[in-house]
Amino acid sequence: MENNRIAESELILNNRGAVYHLDVRPEELADTIITVGDPDRVEVVSKHFDKVEVSRQHREFVTHTGYIGKKRITVVSTGIGTDNIDIVLNELDALANIDFASRTIKSQLTALKVIRLGTSGSLQGSVPVDSFVVSSHGLGLDNLLPWYQFENTAAEKDLLAAFGKQVVIQPGSAKPTLFSASEALANQFKDGYHTGITITCPGFYAPQGRALRGKLSHPDLLDQLTAFTDGAHFISNFEMETSAIYGLGRILGHDCLSISVIVANRVKKEFSKDGGAAVEALIQKSLGIIEKL
Numbered sequence: 001m002e003n004n005r006i007a008e009s010e011l012i013l014n015n016r017g018a019v020y021h022l023d024v025r026p027e028e029l030a031d032t033i034i035t036v037g038d039p040d041r042v043e044v045v046s047k048h049f050d051k052v053e054v055s056r057q058h059r060e061f062v063t064h065t066g067y068i069g070k071k072r073i074t075v076v077s078t079g080i081g082t083d084n085i086d087i088v089l090n091e092l093d094a095l096a097n098i099d100f101a102s103r104t105i106k107s108q109l110t111a112l113k114v115i116r117l118g119t120s121g122s123l124q125g126s127v128p129v130d131s132f133v134v135s136s137h138g139l140g141l142d143n144l145l146p147w148y149q150f151e152n153t154a155a156e157k158d159l160l161a162a163f164g165k166q167v168v169i170q171p172g173s174a175k176p177t178l179f180s181a182s183e184a185l186a187n188q189f190k191d192g193y194h195t196g197i198t199i200t201c202p203g204f205y206a207p208q209g210r211a212l213r214g215k216l217s218h219p220d221l222l223d224q225l226t227a228f229t230d231g232a233h234f235i236s237n238f239e240m241e242t243s244a245i246y247g248l249g250r251i252l253g254h255d256c257l258s259i260s261v262i263v264a265n266r267v268k269k270e271f272s273k274d275g276g277a278a279v280e281a282l283i284q285k286s287l288g289i290i291e292k293l
């Protein structure tokens with residue numbers, strides 16, 4: 001008989017019986033999960049809960065699980081970047097879909113709802129600071145997803161091909177990947193949100209076209225991203241996690257949506273006058289929808 005037991009070195013549990021990086025046990029996780037980059041933002045979200053029943057922290061991963069009315073929600077910080085999303089999405093999936101006692105994959109899998117509430121830079125003059133953006137797609141210029149086997153839809157392949165023709169990424173810098181959002185979730189966040197393609201970058205400075213002292217290898221990147229069109233599709237913004245959330249969501253069978261508040265407009269060269277208030281507005285508006293999902 002095939003041994004399907006996942007070894008101690010692959011699924012690492014601590015002496016609390018909790019998963020290695022998040023330090024969370026299966027019963028401490030809700031099926032609806034909000035991810036935020038900043039560990040301090042977890043409390044900014046959970047202060048809106050009627051009750052917080054779980055509060056954990058290990059490294060940059062802060063987790064609060066609680067209720068708004070009868071809706072059970074977990075909010076977890078990921079820190080910055082797609083390498084952290086590799087850890088968080090795999091551990092969230094393990095909490096939901098691996099039996100920790102037998103170390104085997106459950107026969108009944110749970111599709112989690114994972115919603116990122118993050119900050120972002122706009123690539124369009126028409127997507128101003130303090131506005132909210134739902135990512136129709138996550139287009140990754142990082143190199144996480146090529147480490148997994150995955151399937152793209154025909155529409156995703158076409159959009160990626162159009163991107164390859166219009167935006168020059170020098171060989172060796174990145175192998176772009178593209179995944180769409182959960183349509184069912186995206187449909188809930190229309191009113192008051194812009195929608196566009198989100199570019200996920202492997203850094204905040206040169207990979208987002210910011211030159212302080214280091215010179216850029218892709219000086220035309222920003223202009224090419226802003227100018228990109230394919231039918232009705234355009235690139236609205238960039239940040240550092242969405243493509244990995246969408247890609248791993250596809251691979252592991254979860255429904256994912258990334259929502260950002262724009263703090264920097266790179267075309268107009270503006271920054272939000274009160275980023276904290278902008279993030280709070282995004283949280284309040286989006287929680288009003290999430291509690292009804």
Ligand code: R1P
Binds near residue numbers: 079081240241
């Ligand atoms: C960079 O400042 C960070 O801000 C954005 C980027 O994706 C990156 O993580 O999101 P968060 O505000 O959610 O961290």
Ligand code: URA
Binds near residue numbers: 119121
């Ligand atoms: N987060 C990013 O990744 N880029 C920005 O410009 C702002 C927030």
